[in-house]
Amino acid sequence: MIGRSNVGKSSLLNALVGRRALARVSQTPGKTQLLNVYQLPSLYLIDLPGYGFAQADKSTRAAYRKLLEAFVRKRPTLSGVVWLLDIRHKPSKDDGEFHALLEEAGCAVLAVLTKADKLSRSARDAAAASRADEIGFPLDQVQVVSAQTGLGIAELGASLLAAGEQLAPSGEEITP
Numbered sequence: 001m002i003g004r005s006n007v008g009k010s011s012l013l014n015a016l017v018g019r020r021a022l023a024r025v026s027q028t029p030g031k032t033q034l035l036n037v038y039q040l041p042s043l044y045l046i047d048l049p050g051y052g053f054a055q056a057d058k059s060t061r062a063a064y065r066k067l068l069e070a071f072v073r074k075r076p077t078l079s080g081v082v083w084l085l086d087i088r089h090k091p092s093k094d095d096g097e098f099h100a101l102l103e104e105a106g107c108a109v110l111a112v113l114t115k116a117d118k119l120s121r122s123a124r125d126a127a128a129a130s131r132a133d134e135i136g137f138p139l140d141q142v143q144v145v146s147a148q149t150g151l152g153i154a155e156l157g158a159s160l161l162a163a164g165e166q167l168a169p170s171g172e173e174i175t176p
Helices: 009-017 058-074 093-105 121-135 153-167
Strands: 036-039 044-047 081-086 109-114 142-144
Touching: 009 044, 009 109, 009 153, 058 093, 081 093, 109 121, 109 153, 121 142, 142 153
Parallel strands: 081 109, 109 142
Antiparallel strands: 036 044
């Protein structure tokens, strides 16, 4: 799982697994500072530090970025990326750079638009269509979620489990 700082990666992880405090959540951007690995039945979810703004010094933010880039480029077992974007905002320069990195690495990408509870239904539908267009994804390759209300969480969980089962057939061991 990759996305800007403060996009809701940890909140989304907690909502996906149905546990409020599995991943540490904070109002301060940049609290995830390590690779946090969560094993599910057929796949691993890895919560990566956010890119972009974080309340950390410049060298620490540069180290996060280097870690993320190396992880995406050099991780042979990386089979896909859940790319989180805030539904309320156009993709940032950092989002664009990571989109290019994901394309360069040839990663399968599922775009997930977070914080959908902050918009009305009609505004949410319009924003989802705009974000999909801005990142060049078909609307059916973009999922809208809210960790606060549970909107789209079950569907995202089903998508992730289905992807994991396709990658690791029954009885086959998965490795991080």
